[in-house]
Amino acid sequence: MDIDYSKELVQVEGNPPLAELDRVISLPLDQKPNKNFLIAISITSTMLLIGVICVGLTFYYGIGMWGNNQPVGWAFGIINFVFWVGIGHAGTLISAILFLLRQKWRTGIARFAEAMTIFAVICAGLFPIIHTGRPWLAGYLIPYPNDHGLWVNFNSPLVWDVFAVSTYFTVSLVFWYVGLIPDFATLRDRTTDKIKKTLYSIFSMGWRHSNRHWQHYEKAYMILAGLATPLVLSVHTVVSFDFATAVVPGWHTTIFPPYFVAGAIFSGFAMVVTCLVFLRKVFHIEHIITMNHLDNMNKIVLATSMMVGYGYSMELFMAWYSGNHFEQFVFLNRAFGPYAWAYWTMISCNVLIPQLFWIRKIRRSIPVMLFIVVFVNVGMWFERFVIIVTSLHRDFLPSSWRMYTPTLVDLGILLGSFGLFFTLILLFTRTLPVVSMAEVKAVIHGAQPSHDGSNHIQQIGGE
Amino acid sequence: MLNNDSGYIKKELPAKVGTIGLVFLAAGIVFGTLGFITDPQRAAMSYLPAFMFLVSIGIGSLFLVAIEYLAGADWSVPFRRIAEFLSSLLPLLIILVIPLLLNMKNLFSWTHIELVSNDPILQGKAPFLNSVFFITRVFVILLIWTAFYLKFIMNSRKQDVTGDQALTKNSIVFSGIFMPVFAFTITLTAVDWLMSLEPRWFSTIFGVYFFSGAVWSSLAAVTFIAIKLKENGYLHPKVNSDHYYSLGTLLFAFTVFWAYIAFCQYMLIWYADLPEETFWFMHRWTGGWSFLSLAVIVTHFIVPFGALLSFPSKTNPARLKFIAIWILVAHYIDLYWLIMPSFYGEGRVYTFSWLDIVFPIGAAGLIIVVFNRGVKLHNLIPLRDPKLQKGLDFRL
Numbered sequence: 001m002d003i004d005y006s007k008e009l010v011q012v013e014g015n016p017p018l019a020e021l022d023r024v025i026s027l028p029l030d031q032k033p034n035k036n037f038l039i040a041i042s043i044t045s046t047m048l049l050i051g052v053i054c055v056g057l058t059f060y061y062g063i064g065m066w067g068n069n070q071p072v073g074w075a076f077g078i079i080n081f082v083f084w085v086g087i088g089h090a091g092t093l094i095s096a097i098l099f100l101l102r103q104k105w106r107t108g109i110a111r112f113a114e115a116m117t118i119f120a121v122i123c124a125g126l127f128p129i130i131h132t133g134r135p136w137l138a139g140y141l142i143p144y145p146n147d148h149g150l151w152v153n154f155n156s157p158l159v160w161d162v163f164a165v166s167t168y169f170t171v172s173l174v175f176w177y178v179g180l181i182p183d184f185a186t187l188r189d190r191t192t193d194k195i196k197k198t199l200y201s202i203f204s205m206g207w208r209h210s211n212r213h214w215q216h217y218e219k220a221y222m223i224l225a226g227l228a229t230p231l232v233l234s235v236h237t238v239v240s241f242d243f244a245t246a247v248v249p250g251w252h253t254t255i256f257p258p259y260f261v262a263g264a265i266f267s268g269f270a271m272v273v274t275c276l277v278f279l280r281k282v283f284h285i286e287h288i289i290t291m292n293h294l295d296n297m298n299k300i301v302l303a304t305s306m307m308v309g310y311g312y313s314m315e316l317f318m319a320w321y322s323g324n325h326f327e328q329f330v331f332l333n334r335a336f337g338p339y340a341w342a343y344w345t346m347i348s349c350n351v352l353i354p355q356l357f358w359i360r361k362i363r364r365s366i367p368v369m370l371f372i373v374v375f376v377n378v379g380m381w382f383e384r385f386v387i388i389v390t391s392l393h394r395d396f397l398p399s400s401w402r403m404y405t406p407t408l409v410d411l412g413i414l415l416g417s418f419g420l421f422f423t424l425i426l427l428f429t430r431t432l433p434v435v436s437m438a439e440v441k442a443v444i445h446g447a448q449p450s451h452d453g454s455n456h457i458q459q460i461g462g463e
Numbered sequence: 464m465l466n467n468d469s470g471y472i473k474k475e476l477p478a479k480v481g482t483i484g485l486v487f488l489a490a491g492i493v494f495g496t497l498g499f500i501t502d503p504q505r506a507a508m509s510y511l512p513a514f515m516f517l518v519s520i521g522i523g524s525l526f527l528v529a530i531e532y533l534a535g536a537d538w539s540v541p542f543r544r545i546a547e548f549l550s551s552l553l554p555l556l557i558i559l560v561i562p563l564l565l566n567m568k569n570l571f572s573w574t575h576i577e578l579v580s581n582d583p584i585l586q587g588k589a590p591f592l593n594s595v596f597f598i599t600r601v602f603v604i605l606l607i608w609t610a611f612y613l614k615f616i617m618n619s620r621k622q623d624v625t626g627d628q629a630l631t632k633n634s635i636v637f638s639g640i641f642m643p644v645f646a647f648t649i650t651l652t653a654v655d656w657l658m659s660l661e662p663r664w665f666s667t668i669f670g671v672y673f674f675s676g677a678v679w680s681s682l683a684a685v686t687f688i689a690i691k692l693k694e695n696g697y698l699h700p701k702v703n704s705d706h707y708y709s710l711g712t713l714l715f716a717f718t719v720f721w722a723y724i725a726f727c728q729y730m731l732i733w734y735a736d737l738p739e740e741t742f743w744f745m746h747r748w749t750g751g752w753s754f755l756s757l758a759v760i761v762t763h764f765i766v767p768f769g770a771l772l773s774f775p776s777k778t779n780p781a782r783l784k785f786i787a788i789w790i791l792v793a794h795y796i797d798l799y800w801l802i803m804p805s806f807y808g809e810g811r812v813y814t815f816s817w818l819d820i821v822f823p824i825g826a827a828g829l830i831i832v833v834f835n836r837g838v839k840l841h842n843l844i845p846l847r848d849p850k851l852q853k854g855l856d857f858r859l
Contacts, residue, residue, distance in 0.1 A: 005850050006852060254668040254728045255671070257731075314667045
């Protein structure tokens with residue numbers, strides 16, 4: 001296919017009138033849920049219920065219900081935590097970093113990705129609390145002057161995690177909400193239902209689409225994007241510090257921060273693609289979330305896959321180059337030890353399979369891309385498994401080497417976290433517009449003065 | 464026929480630019496050669512930062528060219544030629560590297576066989592750190608860079624004549640291939656020329672560290688030249704403060720990125736406190752080097768960060784020009800800090816040498832000469848690039 005590089009790319013196909021965009025996007029909010037939705041949510045909420053039962057068992061009987069042992073003191077709990085925090089990163093990257101980079105294609109997918117961020121961080125945040133085994137004491141994670149004179153250990157990266165993740169969650173939520181305000185106003189103006197009208201009115205905070213409102217909005221959005229951008233880096237950097245500050249071979253390496261961030265964006269984008277492929281089909285918004293959007297996202301998946309691959313190879317090379325025997329052993333053990341299957345799963349899912357995205361046809365083929373991104377999600381989960389379990393299970397003291405096997409409770413909680421995530425996603429698609437109506441209108445053809453000056457008049461006249 | 468409302472008229476830079484460049488370069492060559500004759504060891508030490516500076520500018524500029532194609536950016540198209548001209552340093556590096564290769568014994572302790580044979584760790588590294596493999600690597604990397612340089616340049620030049628969009632597409636494909644090759648080669652370059660100066664030390668992030676500084680300084684060079692050209696009426700009249708703002712923002716982003724990488728490297732090594740890693744930072748904190756370490760933090764991060772934070776400093780040409788020069792100097796200080804303390808410690812005391820001034824002057828002269836030649840031979844903007852009109856019309 002030949003592209004004319006001198007022309008702007010079309011963001012919304014078919015040039016629909018503005019009112020039609022509003023109608024299409026808010027359609028799911030106006031209709032009663034259909035059968036497919038009910039089937040989907042019953043599956044996800046069953047998964048969630050299984051998770052809740054397993055968490056209940058954990059709280060009642062204690063962490064002994066899990067497969068954790070000595071020396072593998074960290075396992076599923078932390079793997080799932082890191083996995084879910086990672087999933088969240090794509091949302092902030094799309095909404096904040098791509099905004100600052102003036103990538104117009106982000107508008108179609110930003111809302112959904114941000115929602116995904118918030119749900120993923122909710123899933124992630126639960127795990128450390130469950131892992132403490134005494135969730136009722138979680139309040140002590142927050143440093144405040146108390147009668148017991150108890151303080152958190154400020155030297156511990158685990159406490160930095162508390163700050164990092166809670167800041168991230170707050171900023172993401174505010175960012176998401178600010179983006180929603182104009183859409184709430186549109187919904188308020190459209191709806192005839194009294195209850196909905198009241199709710200939308202409250203959440204739209206008196207938005208009138210006035211010029212002054214827009215000016216303030218744009219400024220606030222820009223500032224929030226600027227604040228959220230370092231957070232994309234800082235959250236997963238701090239998560240990587242949990243490992244990298246330790247002197248455990250396989251954990252302590254200086255490339256961990258950027259490599260974790262790249263991995264997080266990688267897995268997050270894979271999850272966004274996984275969800276959007278279905279979403280655009282079910283809601284008939286293929287002209288808003290176009291093949292170009294998916295193509296672009298797959299390119300980012302490819303790029304971050306290479307960054308992750310760079311991380312793996314640097315780790316391997318430096319383990320050899322360092323001349324440190326323990327370091328060398330850990331990497332040999334990863335690749336050829338008892339957990340070699342996990343290592344090679346990780347390598348093939350994260351580095352080898354995404355290479356298919358070099359081919360344009362594959363980037364634009366729905367079934368193939370779905371296949372690849374699901375593998376990426378699996379691979380990124382295994383990456384955390386490899387980092388955490390294989391580094392611990394054979395430590396400095398060979399007499400205490402031990403294998404790790406997850407229990408049913410471990411697996412149940414993992415399943416439950418997916419249940420929670422997808423239940424929230426499903427509820428979201430029926431309560432809020434999955435695409436930002438206001439932002440999409442700003443990128444349709446003729447909305448902005450273009451360098452050839454065409455079509456502006458035509459668009460207005462067409463309405 | 465041109466596909467843009469070209470206000471561009473090709474003209475040469477004033478003669479004094481070429482003269483200044485030549486004088487600087489000649490001074491660098493003459494005094495540098497003198498240095499290599501009188502004290503080859505000290506000369507090699509002083510020459511290495513200058514060489515790495517040229518590597519940074521050369522390969523960093525080529526990265527800027529490639530990333531523009533890959534990301535589909537249009538605002539930067541009016542500046543792409545500046546980066547292209549700067550990356551023509553790359554073929555010259557093949558010659559410039561020779562004095563270093565002749566002085567490997569003076570730079571790299573791992574070239575001393577008797578030292579390596581008494582040290583099991585260095586022996587373990589010998590399959591990688593040995594003269595033959597090192598020299599092969601260096602030349603292969605430089606040739607790969609030159610090949611990519613020629614490919615991008617030829618596509619771009621050809622397009623000035625034909626205006627063929629297939630050339631843009633071809634460059635995009637090559638940019639895709641370039642990126643992984645670039646990541647691999649710049650990492651090896653950082654390990655070879657910088658990390659292996661202290662052959663026992665290792666850090667997995669080091670390649671990224673060098674990358675961030677290289678791209679940062681190349682961006683600064685492009686920014687400085689762009690503003691200077693625009694002020695003197697060489698660039699297209701449509702280039703305006705919105706373009707500067709974008710350059711300034713990118714500079715700001717890379718300032719923070721470098722600081723992030725540098726902080727991660729330092730923090731993790733400091734926190735874990737393993738003697739096999741910390742000694743590298745100790746070399747940079749004892750023997751008077753602490754002042755230079757602090758200078759790196761101040762010049763490389765605090766000042767550019769504060770200076771670039773505000774909107775006016777990204778749009779005001781005079782300020783941006785100053786910051787760009789500041790950044791180039793800061794990158795040189797960073798390279799000096801990476802390289803020079805490696806040769807001291809263990810009782811050897813550092814003394815400043817006039818060669819530390821001569822080589823950077825020569826390097827600056829070379830950059831000016833190379834750029835001046837580019838302007839003389841070619842158009843200063845990619846006249847028939849399909850994205851040029853979009854780039855010129857760019858507004859925030």
